Amino acid sequence: MAWMSWTLPTALFFIGIGVILVGMTTWQIISPTIERRGFLPLATTRGDRLFIGLLSSAFIHLAFVALTDVNIAVATVMCAFWMVILMRWG
Amino acid sequence: MQTKVENNKAWFLVMPVFLIVAFSAIIPLMTVVNYSVQDIFDPYTRYFVGTEWFKQVMLDSRLHEALLRQFLYSFTILAIEVPLGICVALMMPTKGRGASLALILVAIPLLIPWNVVGTIWQIFGRADIGLFGAFMSGIGVDYNYASDPTDAWLTVVLMDVWHWTPLVALLCYSGLRAIPEVYYQAARIDQASRWAVFRYIQLPKLTNVLIIGVLLRFMDSFMIYTEPFVLTGGGPGSSTTFLSQSLVQQAIGQFDLGPAAAFSLVYFLIILLVCWVFYTTIMNMQKDK
Numbered sequence: 001m002a003w004m005s006w007t008l009p010t011a012l013f014f015i016g017i018g019v020i021l022v023g024m025t026t027w028q029i030i031s032p033t034i035e036r037r038g039f040l041p042l043a044t045t046r047g048d049r050l051f052i053g054l055l056s057s058a059f060i061h062l063a064f065v066a067l068t069d070v071n072i073a074v075a076t077v078m079c080a081f082w083m084v085i086l087m088r089w090g
Numbered sequence: 091m092q093t094k095v096e097n098n099k100a101w102f103l104v105m106p107v108f109l110i111v112a113f114s115a116i117i118p119l120m121t122v123v124n125y126s127v128q129d130i131f132d133p134y135t136r137y138f139v140g141t142e143w144f145k146q147v148m149l150d151s152r153l154h155e156a157l158l159r160q161f162l163y164s165f166t167i168l169a170i171e172v173p174l175g176i177c178v179a180l181m182m183p184t185k186g187r188g189a190s191l192a193l194i195l196v197a198i199p200l201l202i203p204w205n206v207v208g209t210i211w212q213i214f215g216r217a218d219i220g221l222f223g224a225f226m227s228g229i230g231v232d233y234n235y236a237s238d239p240t241d242a243w244l245t246v247v248l249m250d251v252w253h254w255t256p257l258v259a260l261l262c263y264s265g266l267r268a269i270p271e272v273y274y275q276a277a278r279i280d281q282a283s284r285w286a287v288f289r290y291i292q293l294p295k296l297t298n299v300l301i302i303g304v305l306l307r308f309m310d311s312f313m314i315y316t317e318p319f320v321l322t323g324g325g326p327g328s329s330t331t332f333l334s335q336s337l338v339q340q341a342i343g344q345f346d347l348g349p350a351a352a353f354s355l356v357y358f359l360i361i362l363l364v365c366w367v368f369y370t371t372i373m374n375m376q377k378d379k
Binding site: 002003004005006007009010013014042043051055058059062065066072 | 117120121123124125127128130133134136138140141144145148149356359362363366370374377
């Protein structure tokens with residue numbers, strides 16, 4: 001695995017993604033999702049909202065890196081809140 | 091009473107695909123993410139730099155220009171190939187030997203390897219030995235794709251249209267063949283015009299194949315590398331240097347693996363976003379109907 005040049009932050013990132021995917025799959029098996037319409041302009045399932053949340057979080061991080069000198073952890077905390085809002089009311 | 095049969099053996103049949111995707115896509119992507127936060131000299135000599143490469147890439151004017159060119163190129167070829175592919179499919183014969191012959195002729199460009207397509211057009215566009223170049227010179231147009239950016243663009247776009255319109259045409263042809271005859275019978279009873287048949291029967295029935303066609307062509311054109319590389323080498327200047335070529339210059343030409351990895355991830359996110367927007371928009375349009 002050394003050739004993959006792992007670092008602690010990237011390992012934690014992928015563990016986080018893996019945990020989210022396993023968690024969402026388990027949730028889906030226990031209680032299957034129903035498509036619904038929230039504040040987003042389209043009807044979404046739980047998986048759709050997760051995808052939208054992860055993709056938008058990636059762009060929020062990129063915008064933070066490109067446009068500000070603020071610590072990236074601030075963007076991560078903001079994205080965590082955004083994910084919760086999106087999953088609950090999106 | 092019927093009971094639902096569950097057969098988990100199917101998962102074992104899907105396993106090879108999972109393994110192939112893991113080795114060909116997921117593990118390389120993870121490695122790229124790892125590279126993007128480090129200054130890599132070799133696998134054992136590397137330094138963590140955090141988000142530095144992302145900042146550098148996001149503020150790089152060459153990336154902005156290449157991205158703009160890439161969008162312009164992708165939307166140009168989509169705007170040409172989709173209507174042209176539909177027209178070709180509508181004009182292709184539906185029965186007999188003519189249909190088989192037309193299918194073979196239309197499919198020929200798709201069978202040619204990408205680097206060969208670039209070479210064909212490189213020769214085709216030359217004024218001294220190429221048919222297209224000689225034709226342009228013959229009608230009095232000062233055409234030289236190697237020195238004029240507009241000519242280079244025209245040639246790259248024409249090359250893509252020649253190479254990939256057949257894919258859209260074949261997809262549309264298969265979609266048209268799948269429309270039941272009763273629709274046309276109903277249209278004849280209503281004395282519908284040719285345009286009305288196209289607008290209210292053929293086009294709605296083509297939506298699914300057009301989704302596939304647009305997505306395939308967008309993703310493919312957004313990642314285009316070989317043909318422009320062989321034809322123009324990204325020139326003249328950097329007028330036909332698209333994203334993938336900028337990336338290769340950085341990763342292999344300059345061996346800047348860290349910035350190139352950050353560039354790759356930004357590139358990947360843009361493709362993911364645009365494809366998702368395309369897919370969601372088209373699927374929602376269908377739902378609304």
